[in-house]
Each structure stands twice: as structure tokens, then as C-alpha cells.
Amino acid sequence: MMVLVVVGLYTDKLEPLREKLAQLVTPFYQITNVPTRVNDWRKDTFVSQADLKTENDALKTELLIHQRKLQQLASLAAENVRLRQLLNASQMLQDTVLIAELIGVSPNPLSHKVIINRGTKDGAFKGQPVLDAFGLMGQVTEVSENSSTVLLISDSTHAIPVQVNRNGVRAIAEGTGDLNSLSLRHVSANTDIRAGDLLVSSGMGDRFPVGYPVAEVLQVVRDPGKAFLTVIAKPMARLDRSRHLLLVFENRDRASVPGALNIPATTSASSISSSSSSSSSQGGAQ
Amino acid sequence: MPSQSLNLYLIIALSVFVALVLSVYPLPMDMRWWRPEFVLVVAIYWMFFMPLTVSFFFLCALGLFQDLLEGVPFGQHSLGLVIVGYICILSYQRVRNFSIWRQSAWIFVLVGIAQLTDNWVQGMAGRPLSGIQFLYPALTSALLWPPCSLWLDRLTHRHHH
Numbered sequence: 001m002m003v004l005v006v007v008g009l010y011t012d013k014l015e016p017l018r019e020k021l022a023q024l025v026t027p028f029y030q031i032t033n034v035p036t037r038v039n040d041w042r043k044d045t046f047v048s049q050a051d052l053k054t055e056n057d058a059l060k061t062e063l064l065i066h067q068r069k070l071q072q073l074a075s076l077a078a079e080n081v082r083l084r085q086l087l088n089a090s091q092m093l094q095d096t097v098l099i100a101e102l103i104g105v106s107p108n109p110l111s112h113k114v115i116i117n118r119g120t121k122d123g124a125f126k127g128q129p130v131l132d133a134f135g136l137m138g139q140v141t142e143v144s145e146n147s148s149t150v151l152l153i154s155d156s157t158h159a160i161p162v163q164v165n166r167n168g169v170r171a172i173a174e175g176t177g178d179l180n181s182l183s184l185r186h187v188s189a190n191t192d193i194r195a196g197d198l199l200v201s202s203g204m205g206d207r208f209p210v211g212y213p214v215a216e217v218l219q220v221v222r223d224p225g226k227a228f229l230t231v232i233a234k235p236m237a238r239l240d241r242s243r244h245l246l247l248v249f250e251n252r253d254r255a256s257v258p259g260a261l262n263i264p265a266t267t268s269a270s271s272i273s274s275s276s277s278s279s280s281s282q283g284g285a286q
Numbered sequence: 287m288p289s290q291s292l293n294l295y296l297i298i299a300l301s302v303f304v305a306l307v308l309s310v311y312p313l314p315m316d317m318r319w320w321r322p323e324f325v326l327v328v329a330i331y332w333m334f335f336m337p338l339t340v341s342f343f344f345l346c347a348l349g350l351f352q353d354l355l356e357g358v359p360f361g362q363h364s365l366g367l368v369i370v371g372y373i374c375i376l377s378y379q380r381v382r383n384f385s386i387w388r389q390s391a392w393i394f395v396l397v398g399i400a401q402l403t404d405n406w407v408q409g410m411a412g413r414p415l416s417g418i419q420f421l422y423p424a425l426t427s428a429l430l431w432p433p434c435s436l437w438l439d440r441l442t443h444r445h446h447h
Binding site: 001002004005008009014018021022024025028029031032033104105106107108109110111112113142149156157177179240 | 419
């Protein structure tokens, strides 16, 4: 038994077995999800017309507001494309997403993991970034045929490269094991960072796409006795409340990684032509 | 006679299944510390009252399945189950004569031992160790013992008579 523990922990020999057997446990999470589904069904079925009308009106108003914002966005997106062409940078492509539903939460209080209802059947893969409506939630760590496990950014074994949205200062945000706080690692004492700053994913390490909100800085402590700042940030995603998650499939190729800003002129010229051709196909999406 | 033992196996399987489902039933993050070790409590019940029916192989397999289910390192729960199972085999004759509250106290100790091994494996996996919180499940498991054992008693005695 001890041998098994050690082999499992320090080698990856048991991983294939675990992935195969993971299918066996999906039904358990589906069973525990039944009360939620019944409750959803009840809410959908036994609802008065008046409530539906109110909700409908509210949604219509909200749609109107979003449509107004979208009108501005279209012109801004066009302007962004023109500016990026001026900068010889290729255009950022839109990521496609797949909606997943949360079906379980890891029972282990020391780890922050959730189980979702998408697996290899839907194209989910190990290392895939996961969002909710408010920000980055985490990444897929185990995949079986029709469910997968997501490690949340607040888990104490998780770290994510971020940058401050205001000035582009880069850092690593580590989970602390507390749902409501991340801590920034190795931020030197003269760094321009303050409470209220938005941290977005920086795209370093090619794991997470660039520019999704990760956390908001809550508190910056400058302790002269310590080599680095203590920076505490609060995750933007509602890690313990969101039930509908988005799995991100990145559509960008290597040339559109932000590092590509420095590529030689000949290659960037070709990337402009490719981006302008793709912009026509992207026109519908924008 | 064969139908009776078949019934017994069915009850064991059913109780273990219910315990496994309860062990992953979603709870709010802060409440998860208080979740009783359902699988362990049910396994201890069967070790105490059917020590010849429940084998160590079964305990190992059950523990491995629980590891898989909860997504923890392989061997964590089976280690705890086997150690506790051994103590149960040594002590079941005395424990059967205890009053239910003394049994509860004994369950607290047994689950506490299993939590220690759990914590040890989690520590090796690089998780930060918790404080006294790791004993909360032992406490709730001890509180779960009276209703759980009475309920399982009723289920099995119904088939004995």
C-alpha cells in the first residue's frame, strides 16, 4: 500500500490507469447532481407567467444596453485591427468557447477542484483554460470520456502568469488554498502596483490566453524587513458560485502570440496579409 | 440460507454505495471540513459485526475506488482503511459489548487515525497541512455512528429473523 502511494506520487506510471478508470466515477457525480437538476427542472416548470414576463422585460432592457455597447465595440474592433496593422502585429483572433456545466466539487477540503460534464468526447484536453462569466477560473487537469476535473486558480498548487492591466507589470499569481485570495510571488518593493489594480492573464507560458481578468489587487503590504512585496488579490471569477463554465479553445496560431511583435519585417508582412484575409472571415464574428 | 447471505451481500453493497455517493455529495467549500467519513464508518460497522465477511482485499479495493472518486493520490484511503480494519479485527469482540456512546468514542479514535494517514499522504503530495481541522471529520463521524449503526442493525436483523 505504501509502495502504491509512493509510486503514484513520485512517478506518472499510474496516470494511464487513472485516466481509464476515471470513467467509472462519472456516474457518482451525475447521481449527486440529481437534486440540482430536479431543482432546475422545478424552477423551469412551476413558474408563473407574471414572473416570466418580469424576467423577459428585464432581459430585453439588458439586451438593449448590451446592443448599444456592441455598436461602439464594432467600431473599436475595426480601429484596433487598423492600429495593429500599423504596428505590424497580427490580429488577435477570437477564442471559441464551449459551455460546460459543473456537476461536482472535490470532497477534499485541501484541494480546490471541480468536476464538469465535458470530456474527451467534446474535445476537452488536459491544460485547457476554463473561464466563467467574470474571469479565469482554472485549468483542466484530468479528462475522461464525458467528464473532466478542473483545478481552480485558488488551489495551493496552482500558479498563473498575470500582468497588471494598468501598466503591464508581470507577475505570477499563486493560489493560497483560500477561495478568496491569490498571492503574487516575487514582486520587488519598487513595483508600481496598488490596491484596486486589475490583474489579467499575460499569456506567458502558452497555457492561458492573454487578457482574461484573473483577480483584483486587494492589498499591497510594503514590509521593509522583507525582500518582496506582499500582494493579496481577490479572484474575479466566482469560484464557488458559478455553475456554468466556459472551456476555451484558442484559435490563434503561433504568429499571433504577443511575442510576435518583434518578428522580422518579412515575416510580419506575410502575417499582415494572413491577418487581413482572416479578418474578412472574422468579420461576421465581430 | 444462500438467499440470506445474498441479502447480506446486497445490504453491504448498498450501504457502501450510499456511503460513496454521500462522500462526494457537493458541500459548500467551508463545510467540507465537517463531512463525516461515510465510507470509513460503514466499513468499520461491517468489520465490527461481520469480521469474517469483509476481507482486507475488499477494503483495499474500496479504498482505491474512493481515491479514484475523490481524485486524491492512489492508496490514501486504502492505507487508512487497511490500518483501521486491522485495529477493528483486533478489537471487535470488546467493542461489540460497549455501550453505543463508548463505541462512538472509539470511532472518533479510529477515524482520527485514518485522518492522520490521509494527512500524511496529502502532505507528501505537496498540500499544506491543516491545523486541528483534520479532526473535524472524526468528530462528525463519531456523531454519525449511533444513527448509522442503529439503522444498519435494523436492516440486518430484519433478515436474521
